Amino acid sequence: MTITQLQYVLAVAEHQNFTYAAQKSFVTQPTLSMQIQKLEDELEIQIFDRSKKPIQLTEIGKKIVEQARSIVNESGRMQDIVDQQKGFIGGEFRLGIIPTIMPTLLPMFLKTFIKKYPKVNLKIEELTTEVIIKKLNEGHLDAAIAATPLGNDQIKERILYYEPFVGYTTENHRLYDKKELVTADLDIDDILLLEDGHCFRDGVINLCKVPRAIDHDHFQLESGSFETLIKLSNEDLGMTLLPYLHTLDIRESERKYLRHFAEPRPAREVSLLFHKSELKMQIIEALRTVIMSIVRGAIAFHNVEIISPVQK
Template sequence: MTITQLHYVLAVAEHKNFTRAAQKVFVTQPTLSMQIQKLEEELDVLIFDRGKKPIELTETGKKIVTQARNIVNESDRIQDIVDQQKGYIGGAFRLGIIPTVMPTLLPMFINNFIKKYPKVKLQIEELHTEAIIEKLKEGHLDAAIAATPLNIEGIKENALYYEPFVGYIPPSHRLHHEYKIDVKDLDIDDILLLQDGHCFKDGIINLCKTVKSSEAEHFRLQSGSFETLIKLSNEGLGMTLLPYLHTLDLFENDKSNLKMFKDPVPAREVSLIYNRSELKMQIIDAMRKVIASVVKGAIAFQNVEIISPTQQKNKKELQF
């Protein structure tokens, strides 16, 4: 049994096709097939059911793939240990970022990071949290930036910053003339939300869970972008909530519709998350430091109440 054979098994398990898997690991399809067959003969078991289209793992194959992933990760740690000892920060690094963080945070730190660590070859994907967790567990991402706490087994979380929720309330709305708004004044039925899959939407729903909503729902819309929600809000179709960093780039006319919350300010925790195997920690630590340095000047709130994308609430004091 070889590490190379296990790499081939993982590629076929991911792509469910021998040809695509061979292309992924840069070998010919006959070479990949032969090596997997040799492994199956050595173990005296079938890993893949080749009679299914697409190819499926056998029940034993599923257990083998789980263990193969652990072995491959541990083998990668050898090079990782050497890199850390040498102080080398470089190589390919696959990063996932949730859609409600990508457009605001990425432009803030990407240039600084690239200039400081030119040997790191970043591969960045915009993904919803569910896809991020799956890819982290399967080893297809090295780290991700997502709203936390998630409390998922095998995934570590390193908080980057706490980002307050901000109300976007047009003049036609009942709360527009409030200096600061209170969570208890929110009505989930007149808040324009992001569509399903966005954890920021889940955070808003958790924020409003204890708030009584009106019995009559006159209008409900879910959109994929904050820009659309702002435009609809300006048309008098309701208010919306925005993450603080998103408000920094609004037009001046739109900024007049922003309302902060009374203390403790509801906020989301944004973290670097990664597999417990802690591969490429030198790059993860470097990224954390760069992000912390740029966000420090943009967010200076204290006494925030963390609204989880799951079900928890945690009061935290934010100190920079």
Template sequence: MTITQLQYVLAVAEYKNFTLAAEKCFVTQPTLSMQIQKLEEELDIKIFDRNSKPIKLTEVGEQIVHQAKNIINESDRIKDIVDQQKGFIGGNFKLGIIPTITPTLLPMFLTNFINKYPKVNLIIEEYNTEDMMARLRNGLLDAGIAATPLLEPDIKEYTLYYEPFVGYFPDSFRKNKEELTPEDLEINQILLLKDGHCFKNGILNICKNFKTANDKNFEFSSGSFETLIKLSNEGLGVTLLPYLHTLDLNEKNKKNILHFKDPKPSREVSLIFAKSELKLHIIEALRATILGVVKGAITFQDVEIISPKIHKKGIV
């Protein structure tokens, strides 16, 4: 049994196709198939049901894949230990980011980090918070950037910055307001991101005035702040945005911005990773780079941290 064979098994388990798995592993399909067959013969079992389409794991195959993930993750840690001992900042580093942070934060630090640490191969993917934590726990991600606090005992959090929620209120909804308070928010007026976004949870946690009746004749949720802004401009409601997102609005749309009174409801954005993670030298480098670029763009101090986990209040 070899690490390579186990890697091939994981690839087929993920892609459910021998040809695609071989492409992802940069080997020929016959080579990959032969190595998996050798492993099956050694263990005297079948890992995959090849008669099903797509290919499925057998019952024992599911257990083998679970253990193979642990073995490969632990084998990767040997190199991480050596790199950390030598002070070498390089190699693959898998970073997850929640979608409501990616478009504003990533352009701010990515070029700086790549230029400063050219030997790090930064692999970045978007996940919601729940999926991100699952991937951190099983070693499929080295770190993530998410709204916190998450208060998970096996996840460590390095706070990067506090980002206020900002109201987007066209004239028909402003009612001569110059600043917002949570009491000004009516949940039935607010256009929300779709379920799965912790930013939506934050908005629901801010709102004080819940109503059981929906006085709108439509219901809509989106994965895009841009769509919510356009609908708001059409008079269909108001929305809340993260502060950094408002910096790129055009001058016309900026006139619809309303800030909250102090303490401003804000999300805490942190670098998160499993407490068992060994690539701490890269995590520290990433943290320092991000702190270096955000300190000039976002410096709010008088804030109230809003949890990214939904808290039931009234009808919610």
């Protein structure tokens, strides 16, 4: 049994196709198939049910894959242990960021980080919170930036900053004349939301204290971007809520539509996430330090009420 064989097994389990798994593993399909067959012969079991399309794991195969993932991940951390002992900050680092944070936060810290730590090879993906948790647990990400708390025992959270919700309402809206908003002002039937799958959407629904599984005609107006929500609001189709950092880049002509909440301001907690067994702590700490030093100048709210991003 070899680490390479286990890596091939994980590739097929992920892609459910021998040819595609071989391409992703940079080997020929016969080589990958032969190595997996050798492993199955050695263990005297069948890991994959090849009669099904796409290829499925057998019951024993599911247990083998779980153990293989743990072994491969741990073997890959050998170099991490050495780097940590030497205090070396470099190497590949895979970072996931949720869509409602990526456009505003990434431009703020990326240039500074890569200049300060040129030996770190950052690989950044825009992913939903659900996918981030899955990839952290499977060892496909080293860390992520998302709204918290998530309440996952396998994932550690290091708080970066608190980002208040900000109302956006035009002249014809009932809340336009209010200087400050309070939670009681909000009506879920009157708020334009991001499409399902965004944790900021779930945070808004939790803020309004209504069940997530509600069904109103209003929810036909959903979008994947804050820019679209702002345009819809400008057409008097409802108000919307924005994360504070997004409001810093809003057009001057639209700033009069922004309405802050009275203290304690409802806010989302933004954290750096990593698996509890992660060893690249020197890079994680470097990333956290850079982000906090930069964001501190743009956002410094302390009297806030944290709104959970977890679906209720």
